[in-house]
Amino acid sequence: MESTMSGNTEQRSPDDPLAFEEPLFDPDDTPRHGVPLPPAPPTHPSLLRRPQAEKPMARTKHRLNTLMLFAALLITLVAALLYFLPGDSAPKPQPTLSAGLPTLPPLTATPTQPPPTEQPLTAATEQPIRYDAEVPIDLVAELLMRPAEVLPPKGALYRAQNPFTVAPARGRSEIIQYRIQPGDTLEKIAARFGISQDTIIWNNDGVYVNRLLPGDTLTILPEDGVLHRTRQEETIQAIADKYKVSPFSIVDSEFNPLLRNASPSTLLPPGITVMVVGGVSDKKPVYWNPGISIQGSGGSSSTVSFGGGPGSCGAQPNTGGTGALVVPLPPIYTVVRGFSDYHTGIDLAAPTGTTVFAADGGTVIFAGWSNWGYGNTVVLAHGNLLTLYGHMSRVSVSCGQVVSRGTPIGTVGSTGNSSGPHLHFEVRVGEVPQNPTNYLGF
Structure with missing residues (x-):
């Protein structure tokens, strides 16, 4: 038997993968209950804790979030x-008149006179001339001839920046008729319309520069x-020469549209x-000459009169004065306008009621x-000199009264x-107004 088993045993090559032979089962080297398992690893104590209750702060946040959600909804x-x-959309009830109220009569339009307006005149035409102002040629020439304010540095290019634009003020295109208002002076009117006082004088006959009546x-x-x-046949050249x-400048003027095709020889x-x-x-x-009349050369036989209104005293004796004038106001005044060809005196602003004094001794010839x-x-007459005090609120002297220098004669007014x-103060030699600053200092 043994020889048979040994004889049947197959000889395997060492390179054969099946050459491994499982060892025989030995009941003595294996426990009856099998191979014992290794002990299980210990479990972490935190995993064995029971879940804790929710914290109070978390509950409060949860409730607040819920409340905000419901509020937004x-x-x-x-x-x-x-x-x-x-x-x-229901219509609002309309008020109705009670049956017991009286019926008012219908209103009728009453014609009224429109306020006076400035009536335009035109030059060489009956229609008002409208135009767009252009830069005057003389202004352009002046700007072109003006040297540069900043010179470029040597050896470098430089461009001066000027943020300003020269543009002329757009003026009127019409000739108007202006109605003088209370308080107007030739100087104020000229400044208001941007023209010279000479232009007003040249184009208004019978106007006294020291007398503008509202x-x-x-x-x-x-x-x-x-x-x-x-007034007669004239050439444009003759008008220009005059x-x-x-x-x-006449032919090309925008104020003379009918002369655009004319020439200097046009008649x-x-x-x-x-x-x-x-x-x-x-x-x-x-x-304005108020009608000053001086008779005699001084002394008791000399008389003088000053016309121009109810305040005139007629002919009064001219007793003369000292010739040394003083300022007719206390030192609380302000010079607001001086003497000029268009203003025959000097204006001294002061509070209403300020006392006005005689600049020199003399006779009252107008009050x-x-x-x-x-x-x-x-x-007041002071011999060959006269002094005038205008726009006063009150007059304190009477006709023919002889006063001394410094005598109160009235109060400042308007x-x-x-x-x-203010006080309008004049000094005259006969009928001719003089500059008061030539006689006293202000």
Whole structure:
């Protein structure tokens, strides 16, 4: 048997993968209950703890989040209701008159007079002239001849930056009739319309530069110059020579549209109005002469009178004065306007009621109201000199009264053609106004 088993045993090569032979089962080397398992690893104590209760802070946050969610939902619902609900389209009841109320008569329009307006005139045409202002040639020439303010540095390029644009003010294109208002002066009117006082004088006959009465009218040109009206046949060249301008300034002027195709030799018929821009007239200012009359050469036989209104005292003895004038106000005044060709005195602003004093001893030849714009006025004769005090609120002297230098004669006011409380003070030699600063210091 043994030889048979040994004889049947197959010899395997060492390289054969099946050459491994499982050992025989030995019941003595294996436990009866099998191979014991290794002990299980210990479990972490934290995994064996029972779950704890939720913290109070977490519960509060949860409740707050829930509350905010419900609040947002409620706001959304309210907004949706307000958006989709129809508006109040019910018609509102109209008020009705009670049967017991009386019926009012119908209103009727009452015609009224429109306020006076400035009436435009035109030069060489009956229609108002509208135009767009252009840069004057003389202004362009002046700007071109003006040297540069900043020189470029040597050896470098430089461009000066100028953020300003030179543009002329757009003026009027019409000749208007202006109604003088209380407080107006020639200086104020000229400044208001941007023209010179000479232009106003040249184009208004019979206007006294020291007497502008409210309600009177003045012709106001849109620019400085002269408004010429032909009385006979005249050439454009002759008109230009009279007012010292070039004839082409008349032909090319936008104020003379009917002369655009004319030449300097064009003959204009009588009755043509021509605007001469920049023209200069020989007309001189006219001063108001209140009717001063001086009789005699001084002393007790000399008399003097000053007309111009109810305040005139007639002929009064001219007793003379010291010749040394003093300022007629206490030192609380302000010089607001000086003497000029268009203003025959000096204006001293002071509070209403300030005492006015006589500048020198003399005789009262005018005490009261002046019809020529001075309001309450006093005039004193001091021999060959006269002093005038205008626009006073009160007169404190009477006709023929002889006063001394420093005597109170009235109080400061704003009567007559005045725009505010001040004293208009004049010094005259006979009828000729003088500059008061030549006689005393202010």
